[in-house]
Amino acid sequence: MPVEYPTISFEFFPPKDESGEEQLWQAIDDLHAINPDFVSVTYGAGGSTRDRTVRIACEIFERTGFRTIAHLTCVGSTREELRRTLLHYKESGITDVLALRGDPALGLSAPWISVVGGLNHAEELVELARTVGDFVVGVAAFPDGHPASHGDLEQDVEVLLRKEKSGATFAITQFVFDSQSYARLVETLATRGSSLTVYPGIMPVTNYRQIKRMLELTGGSMPTHLLQQFDRFQDDPDAIKELGIEIATKICEEVHLAGAEGFHFYTLNSATATSRVIANLSLKRSA
DSSP states (O other), rough: OOOSSSSSEEEEEEOHHHHHHHHHHHHHHGGGGGGOOOOEEOGGGTTHOOOOOOOHHHHHHHHHOOOOEEEEEEEOOOHHHHHHHHHHHHTOOOOEEEOOOOOOOTTTTSOOOOOTBBBSSSSHHHHHHHHHHEEEEEEOOOOOOGGTTTTOEEEEEEEEHHHHHHHHEEEEEEEOOOOOHHHHHHHHHHHHOOOOEEEEEEESSSSHHHHHHHHHHHTTOHHHHHHHHHHHHTTOHHHHHHHHHHHHHHHHHHHHHOOEEEEEETTTOOOHHHHHHHHHEEEEEOO
16 A cells, blocks of 8 residues: 655765766666655765765756755864865755764774864764755764664764754664664654654665675674575575565565654665665655
8 A cells, every 4th residue: 555755865875987977877867756855975984985975966966956965074174174065065056964973084993083173073063064054954873873882872862962952953874674773763862852853774785795794884783683584695696686675665664653754765876676665665755
């Protein structure tokens, strides 16, 4: 039975070369008919794709007119450099940013070291974005716990509340593979009086080794029973894709029941799996 969801959004990453750029624009074309509420464009680890992120985000907005949320991190940038990037977004017509501290340049286990004249916390970047361009600002949320909090949900909630106090109005989560973790996070925020909209990040897995690596890099997790299911088919790419689409569909249904106002799909610059999940859900747009 078709169900209405308030929002559908897609995340893309800036491609490394011409071939990757062709794939990105093909995915955007393929997903265009779904008419997403917004799309977002990521930064690479350590801010490594900053220039490409800025360029691609502005081009997507110019070519499609979609509300485009540009990621921005504190990593490797001074306050003045961040201010200039925000002004560039503003001049290009982009009104939304996702403000992230970002991971330490040497990896998750390394200590955080800011650049001279830089920022140390995401809430500082939220404040800067609100001041420079009155942007609508989103932040990251971690249903399974931020690596730095070591599973302390209350600490993660405190951080989100500080970001909200600084001016953030929504959050996008890391990959959700456990809908109960998502429900627990939003319920805890609600008990603290938060009005943040928390969009669950949905990853339709198409490559088992790739998702395991991504979870390692981001400090994310996947329930053991799902890991075991993927493990059974790790040498069968077609079976992995089908299983990934089936699991992503189920997670969407579960987080919707938990009160999610929509879904943020991590597309990996490919339309196929995301389109299949949306078709499985018989997704209709809100009026």
